[in-house]
Amino acid sequence: MIGSGTRMFLRRIGAMLLKEVLQLRRDRVSLATMITIPLMQLLLFGYAINTQPRHLPTAVLLQEQSDVGRSILSAMKNTRYFEIVREVRDEAEFDRLLQSGTVLFGVEIPANFERDLRRGDRPALLVAADATDPVGSGAALAALNTLTTTALRWDRSIPEFTAPPFDVRSHARYNPAAVSQLNIVPGLLGTILTLTMLIFTALAVTRETERGTMETLLAMPISPVEIMLGKIAPYVVIGFLQGSLIVGAGTLLFAVPILGNLALLATLTTLFIATNLSVGYTFSTLAQNQLQAMQMAMMYFLPNLLLSGFLFPFAGMPTWAQWVGETLPLTHYLRIVRSIMLKGSTLAELRYDTLSLVVLMLIAMTIAVTRFRRTLD
């Protein structure tokens, strides 16, 4: 009796198991998620992410041409933290490059630096760092301080020294106290908006298809563009409220400043919301059902989290990963929101990222409208 009971118990489990395997075999997207998500994580964490970013874009301002100056610059390059991409003529250009995010560091060798050095007056090397991302700039600044003793060790023209022959006077701009909240809160604004907006619209079309309401909708005189815009519009408002909530809480609880124009922030945030909604809607037109749409949204969210510069410094990633990052709306929005809130940047300075968001939105919308099945064929 007991024996046969156990046998039946196992057989029923076996029947259930077999059925699950059969169904899973037909669910290609689930299988794909099982393979791609761990692979993607492994590759991105292994190759793309670097918490000690190197080759950070740096501009130099040489107020004098001198051998020691060149020695110091080449020593900086040798640390591999700095990549000198520009040589500027005056401080205004310096500020402009930092403000627009073209460079993360500005190094100034002041006039009479070599003379002061030879006299043993301990002149100061002036360094301005974009500290909106404290993780990104921190390690490089630390490396800079060790340069003071090592850079000129072999320079015979300088008197023997015991103390460092020059100082580094660094100025962490935009976030002088290196408070991580100042970086995280604007970043979270972008990340949360990406996740929620994606999920809202990723289900928009598949839900209609799954519930059978799509057939009636298609038989009615309404065009795919009208359906798309009608479905996206309410979530723009919801996303906007959500964004206001995060910004409000960020300024009240964490004292995150908004140095730039609030109206500009609101406008570009709305643009970012619309872009994400369009991307989610595109998934919705590609997926067969709601589960697939959710899986696609998740697979898309992962690189957003890792490659946008939210968790890890963008400048520290290899070039290929930066290229991938450029295709993600979040990357551009993070630059926009950090720049407006912490640097007080203007639209003119953010035109590249703004334009990128517009282009990404239009691409997503075009795919969605062309992929939208007007018929049941």
Place this chain on the structure above:
Amino acid sequence: MTAPLPPLVPGPGVTAPGSQPHDIAIEVEGLTKSFGNTVVVRNLTMKVRRGLIYGFLGPNGSGKTTTIRMLCGLLTPDSGRGTCLGYDIRTESEKIKRHVGYMTQRFSLYQDLSVRENLEFVARIYGLPDPRGAARAAIARLGLEGRAEQLAGALSGGWKQRLALGACTLPDPQLLLLDEPTAGVDPKARREFWNEIHALAAQGLTVLVSTHYMDEAERCHEIAYIAYGNLLAHGTVKEVVAASHLTTWTVSGDNLVALADTLAKRDGITMVAPFGTSLHVSGPDKAKVDGAIADFRADPALTWEPAEPSLEDVFIDLMGQAQGNGARS
């Protein structure tokens, strides 16, 4: 089995929007549609006059739904041409959609919207000037006053179907395409539904309705029978029955199950079907049928009566022929 038939009088003609002769609502020629390697509709040609209730019959998977979807632009035919309300079904489906009400086989309004909200949504999509008023009027016409605020998903099958009909008649269409509208609905609700359809046809609406029910077929002005993608018969119920040339006998008495088995094997008998306490015995050739049953006519335990073949007899016969054709080809 026959319900009292409503008068077979087509409604008054309505003005056609297109260039079509004014009395034709649907005219298609050589429509063909395949999914993968399966031909679902094969070379279908049909014509539906305005103001008629046109019944569309056939077994499951015979291409009824596919045909209806091609008519309203939801599917593109592989070949063939046609017009619906004078508009080309290939190129003018946007115009067709404005004037056609399509009721899907599966309830496809929003389950999580109330009756009123669903109707207002439809009214707004069609751009009716007063969506609220239109929805209110439809609710009153459908007798749904008490349920206006109820979620559509919470309605019973019969009410759902009334709501669906209400939604597709709301924008004042000229043609209704109803795909098995009464599947799974109780007989009383079915009867009311058909009264409503006749009332609409009397106002000049053309109705194409697919169904499996013979009593519903008999309530149509004209019917078409489609099986395995082929149109097998069309015309009024009388014409279809007459065109079948079936000879039918009813027999009642003892041990009919054994008799049915024996008769079914005989040459000339194409169909033996039990109807309550009697059997319907039919075949296309009168002489052969009479010959086949001759042995049993003498049996005193059996009562034989010549009968008019029912529509069901005709359809089952047609289906048998279609399958035979399919097997040969």
